Amino acid sequence: MVGPGRQKVFKVCWAAAVFFLLQSSPALGRIDFSGKLAAELVYDDLLTASAGDTLVETVNFNPNLKIRTDQLAGFLDLSGDCVFTEDALSAERTALTFTVNKAYVAYESPRWSMVLGKNRFLKGVGYGWNPSDITNPQKSPLYQDERKRGNEEGVEMASVSYFGWAGRFFYEVTLALLPAFSINQAKKVIYTKFNYGSWEGFLVGGFQDQRPPLYGGYFRTAVPYADFLSLYGEFQSTELRRNNKFLFGLQFNPALQFTGNLQLQAEFFYHPDGGEDLDDYLQQHPGLTPVLGETLRHYYYLAALYYDLSSRFSLGVMKNADQDQSGIVSFLYSRFIGQEAMLNLGGYYVMTADARREFARLTQRNFQVYTGLSIYF
Amino acid sequence: MPVAIGRSGLLTILFLTIFWAAAPLYAGEPGLTALLQEIEAMLVEDQVRYSATIKIWGAQETEYAMTIWMKGRDFVSRVERPLPDRGTVYLNVNRNAWIYYPSIEKTVKSTNKQKILGSDFSFTDLGSVNLLADYDCRIIKLTVEEYASLPYFNREVMAGFPEKGLVIEAVAKEGKTVDYPKIRCFLDAGRKLIREEFYTLSGRLLGILTFEDYGELGGKMKPRRMIMRTAFQQERYTVLIYEEADYEVEIPPVYFSESYLPRLSRM
Numbered sequence: 001m002v003g004p005g006r007q008k009v010f011k012v013c014w015a016a017a018v019f020f021l022l023q024s025s026p027a028l029g030r031i032d033f034s035g036k037l038a039a040e041l042v043y044d045d046l047l048t049a050s051a052g053d054t055l056v057e058t059v060n061f062n063p064n065l066k067i068r069t070d071q072l073a074g075f076l077d078l079s080g081d082c083v084f085t086e087d088a089l090s091a092e093r094t095a096l097t098f099t100v101n102k103a104y105v106a107y108e109s110p111r112w113s114m115v116l117g118k119n120r121f122l123k124g125v126g127y128g129w130n131p132s133d134i135t136n137p138q139k140s141p142l143y144q145d146e147r148k149r150g151n152e153e154g155v156e157m158a159s160v161s162y163f164g165w166a167g168r169f170f171y172e173v174t175l176a177l178l179p180a181f182s183i184n185q186a187k188k189v190i191y192t193k194f195n196y197g198s199w200e201g202f203l204v205g206g207f208q209d210q211r212p213p214l215y216g217g218y219f220r221t222a223v224p225y226a227d228f229l230s231l232y233g234e235f236q237s238t239e240l241r242r243n244n245k246f247l248f249g250l251q252f253n254p255a256l257q258f259t260g261n262l263q264l265q266a267e268f269f270y271h272p273d274g275g276e277d278l279d280d281y282l283q284q285h286p287g288l289t290p291v292l293g294e295t296l297r298h299y300y301y302l303a304a305l306y307y308d309l310s311s312r313f314s315l316g317v318m319k320n321a322d323q324d325q326s327g328i329v330s331f332l333y334s335r336f337i338g339q340e341a342m343l344n345l346g347g348y349y350v351m352t353a354d355a356r357r358e359f360a361r362l363t364q365r366n367f368q369v370y371t372g373l374s375i376y377f
Numbered sequence: 378m379p380v381a382i383g384r385s386g387l388l389t390i391l392f393l394t395i396f397w398a399a400a401p402l403y404a405g406e407p408g409l410t411a412l413l414q415e416i417e418a419m420l421v422e423d424q425v426r427y428s429a430t431i432k433i434w435g436a437q438e439t440e441y442a443m444t445i446w447m448k449g450r451d452f453v454s455r456v457e458r459p460l461p462d463r464g465t466v467y468l469n470v471n472r473n474a475w476i477y478y479p480s481i482e483k484t485v486k487s488t489n490k491q492k493i494l495g496s497d498f499s500f501t502d503l504g505s506v507n508l509l510a511d512y513d514c515r516i517i518k519l520t521v522e523e524y525a526s527l528p529y530f531n532r533e534v535m536a537g538f539p540e541k542g543l544v545i546e547a548v549a550k551e552g553k554t555v556d557y558p559k560i561r562c563f564l565d566a567g568r569k570l571i572r573e574e575f576y577t578l579s580g581r582l583l584g585i586l587t588f589e590d591y592g593e594l595g596g597k598m599k600p601r602r603m604i605m606r607t608a609f610q611q612e613r614y615t616v617l618i619y620e621e622a623d624y625e626v627e628i629p630p631v632y633f634s635e636s637y638l639p640r641l642s643r644m
Binding site: 034066124253336341374 | 437439440458459460461463470471472473482483484485486487488489490491492493494495496629630631632633634635636637640643644
């Protein structure tokens with residue numbers, strides 16, 4: 001069992017590892033301090049008429065500290081946000097928040113990796129959804145800018161990974177322990193990842209006390225004789241029987257016809273064991289924040305385009321395909337300014353912005369546009 | 378008067394016929410294989426770590442600093458600057474390509490035809506084409522008019538080239554999957570590779586790669602600057618500058634695995 005007592009042991013071990021790293025680093029390693037200072041302006045139209053339009057100004061400070069010796073490394077990633085909100089009712093609010101995104105110590109050699117602390121370590125291959133990611137909090141797929149998908153970036157964990165290879169066959173086996181977390185998260189995890197040629201595979205099992213085991217996995221490969229196409233798929237299942245979620249995707253890289261890097265993606269996400277109605281879901285899962293695609297029995301489609309030509313542009317259309325028939329269009333444009341700054345312009349528009357529709361209910365908005373300048377140091 | 382040819386005479390004629398048919402690749406072109414081997418040795422290393430800069434010139438000028446680890450044609454490269462892109466990793470192994478984006482902590486499958494960092498260099502261009510294994514090569518002569526019509530033909534570098542230089546035409550071997558079906562390589566009077574032109578089979582020009590600033594790089598004589606131009610964008614080009622090279626570095630095989638990219642990104 002991984003309970004609060006174990007969590008204390010975990011934190012003591014983490015503090016000891018940080019202390020050991022700080023002791024050894026000045027003589028052996030290097031210290032990198034980096035981060036970013038960002039200012040963002042968000043304008044959106046709230047779905048409920050009483051609230052009306054809102055304007056949100058945010059100043060974000062995101063420092064990162066990296067300490068590295070030959071084989072030991074420590075990472076600290078913090079966020080501080082000062083948020084000023086003004087809505088149509090002239091209500092003005094200012095909030096100050098601090099978040100520890102990541103804080104971990106790692107031992108790393110070509111064959112072994114051990115991580116202790118808060119980190120994010122499973123990702124999946126899907127663009128809109130990642131059902132095989134059974135450890136991190138589920139993120140909303142509405143944004144193409146993944147940094148906007150939520151603050152819950154990582155999980156506290158202790159993990160040991162072994163990296164092996166034989167010729168061109170590479171594999172990784174990882175055991176991880178996650179101290180007590182929310183109802184959705186597995187607490188003991190084992191996964192293996194392998195790669196041969198263009199084939200990638202991943203299988204994961206998550207085990208909790210008094211809860212059925214959770215399984216997930218993905219594959220990805222280039223299509224033989226058509227390497228400009230990649231196929232991929234992901235799944236998640238409880239005991240390989242219930243609460244199944246599937247994702248299938250196709251990626252198209254029409255290379256030589258374009259300068260720069262162009263990528264087109266089409267994805268299909270299916271959750272056959274979801275609920276019929278969002279209200280039912282909220283009643284059955286009080287306190288849980290519903291995430292698109294995780295709550296209802298829906299078929300979803302996504303088409304996305306990404307173009308990297310010094311500056312980057314991405315455009316996505318996401319839609320469900322049953323009675324609800326709602327969807328969303330989102331875009332993001334990023335451009336370098338010199339070597340240290342980036343300008344972002346993004347947003348989304350909800351199609352069929354009927355308050356009863358799923359997309360509108362989850363975003364609570366008809367549209368949103370945002371622009372921001374990030375200065376890196 | 379009829380001439381009688383014996384069995385041994387017939388065998389001799391047969392042998393000479395076969396030799397004559399097979400010879401055009403090399404006869405009159407002594408040292409072609411040796412030249413190709415020299416090009417291979419200059420561009421491809423058993424093991425090396427480069428510090429390099431990629432400069433994209435166009436409507437928006439962008440400069441990237443990169444660390445590149447190479448084993449043969451396999452390479453993994455990490456972006457060091459600009460800061461917003463730091464930690465992005467490009468992997469090319471056995472004609473399979475991936476990109477790891479630290480901002481989203483995901484690895485995206487790519488292809489070796491894709492361009493790196495939105496530049497004009499594809500994964501294949503950075504790893505170099507394999508003229509010896511994938512192409513049938515022969516030396517060709519260009520007319521004065523053909524020389525005059527070559528785009529981005531540096532007149533100073535090419536002075537006297539028609540007389541003293543050498544042009545090798547490489548056509549993909551049957552059954553070989555390559556990104557460029559036809560290539561023309563230009564070697565100067567000292568037999569240094571100074572230019573490669575990439576074509577479709579029908580002869581449409583796809584790109585031009587020039588090799589410049591030959592000099593010592595980590596103790597070996599190499600081109601320290603390469604310029605890639607594609608036929609699709611006339612106003613823009615990409616310059617790759619090799620600044621440092623370390624041939625003694627020990628690169629673990631796991632560097633060339635997709636699952637290792639996140640670790641390489643944060644190193």
